[in-house]
Amino acid sequence: MTTVNPDQNVNPGQLAESILNGGAATEADALTLLATPDEELFGLVHAGSRLRREHFGMTIKLNYLVNLKSGMCPESCTYCSQSLGSKAEILKYSWLSTDEAMEQASMGIGGGASRVCLVASGRGPSRRDVGRVGEIVERLKDENPEVEVCACLGILKEGQAEALKEAGADAYNHNINTAESFHDNIVKTHTYEDRTNTVEHAKAAGLSPCSGLIVGLGESDEQIVEALFALKALGSESIPINFLVPFDGTPLEGQWNLTPMQCMKIVATARFVCPDREIRLAGGREIHLKSLQPMALQLANSIFLGDYLTAEGQAAADDLAMIRDNGFTILGQEDEEARTEESVGCCGAEAGCCSDSKTTAEAATHTDPVIRRRGAGTAEVANA
Numbered sequence: 568m569t570t571v572n573p574d575q576n577v578n579p580g581q582l583a584e585s586i587l588n589g590g591a592a593t594e595a596d597a598l599t600l601l602a603t604p605d606e607e608l609f610g611l612v613h614a615g616s617r618l619r620r621e622h623f624g625m626t627i628k629l630n631y632l633v634n635l636k637s638g639m640c641p642e643s644c645t646y647c648s649q650s651l652g653s654k655a656e657i658l659k660y661s662w663l664s665t666d667e668a669m670e671q672a673s674m675g676i677g678g679g680a681s682r683v684c685l686v687a688s689g690r691g692p693s694r695r696d697v698g699r700v701g702e703i704v705e706r707l708k709d710e711n712p713e714v715e716v717c718a719c720l721g722i723l724k725e726g727q728a729e730a731l732k733e734a735g736a737d738a739y740n741h742n743i744n745t746a747e748s749f750h751d752n753i754v755k756t757h758t759y760e761d762r763t764n765t766v767e768h769a770k771a772a773g774l775s776p777c778s779g780l781i782v783g784l785g786e787s788d789e790q791i792v793e794a795l796f797a798l799k800a801l802g803s804e805s806i807p808i809n810f811l812v813p814f815d816g817t818p819l820e821g822q823w824n825l826t827p828m829q830c831m832k833i834v835a836t837a838r839f840v841c842p843d844r845e846i847r848l849a850g851g852r853e854i855h856l857k858s859l860q861p862m863a864l865q866l867a868n869s870i871f872l873g874d875y876l877t878a879e880g881q882a883a884a885d886d887l888a889m890i891r892d893n894g895f896t897i898l899g900q901e902d903e904e905a906r907t908e909e910s911v912g913c914c915g916a917e918a919g920c921c922s923d924s925k926t927t928a929e930a931a932t933h934t935d936p937v938i939r940r941r942g943a944g945t946a947e948v949a950n951a
């Protein structure tokens with residue numbers, strides 16, 4: 568790792584202006600952005616949001632994960648609840664059938680996802696595994712040609728990226744996870760180079776490379792900057808930013824190294840370093856960003872809808888409300904703002920069950936007030 572000194576003179580607004588005029592953030596700029604004082608966070612977000620809007624307008628891309636095979640992985644990734652060494656009480660199962668995978672994917676597509684991510688635990692797929700995933704990809708693309716399909720199956724061997732491309736996959740995900748200089752601290756059973764080779768392999772086969780990070784592993788700010796510039800150089804077109812979920816029973820249990828503000832600064836720095844790439848808020852979004860989630864949408868243009876691989880996400884309806892309430896539109900549904908969502912019924916059930924069905928917007932905007940029956944004037948404890 569080369570030593571980079573932060574440039575104390577960086578002004579986020581001026582840096583954004585310079586990037587919009589064809590410039591680029593340097594590593595020193597990025598280090599300074601990461602160290603933005605908390606009281607100046609809003610200025611950083613405001614500047615970064617100009618870059619987001621320049622390339623992605625006010626759209627949010629929804630991605631949906633289908634965990635095809637969960638747990639029992641022989642690799643030693645310390646952050647992962649699916650490793651054989653993990654005692655985390657996650658769901659463990661072998662390959663979903665094509666029908667089961669299709670059923671799961673259809674839930675996400677129905678919720679508005681424009682990309683389905685087919686994920687399987689393990690070091691990498693066998694030939695047979697690529698065949699079974701290829702079958703799912705083919706069916707997904709046949710039935711939903713407008714939906715992108717991304718596979719995430721680990722380290723690829725010769726010919727496997729080509730086979731997935733042939734089946735119709737659009738993208739391949741393989742995260743670098745962290746900086747090269749920190750990689751050996753988090754896993755011993757494969758190398759950083761194994762990971763970058765797979766990203767290159769996928770790219771060479773014509774798959775859109777998706778590679779990102781996990782932050783909060785104990786890496787330094789310099790290493791976050793190192794990793795972001797590595798992703799830029801690697802040509803990652805979509806960059807998921809995962810915030811460590813330190814599951815009990817994993818080696819990183821109890822490592823809560825991040826604050827919501829620090830997460831915001833990381834997302835902002837990613838936007839400045841990679842202004843035109845899809846920046847996705849990934850695992851750990853809810854528990855780390857907390858009430859700053861909506862603000863993070865000013866920087867990131869992509870999220871996962873629903874649950875993650877082994878952890879639950881917040882309710883999909885809450886994500887959709889957050890997007891709508893903050894003035895964003897879902898990618899692929901830009902013309903459907905006044906959509907009636909098959910008329911959300913007054914009882915919340917299926918279309919047509921109630922006489923005074925509302926539009927989606929009305930249903931979301933109007934929350935009936937709850938009459939206070941606690942605190943002053945009552946014998947109940949106050950809400951404080």
Ligand code: SF4
Nearest residue numbers: 640642644647650688
């Ligand atoms: S290779 Fe993937 S599934 Fe296996 S332990 Fe590492 S991150 Fe988890």
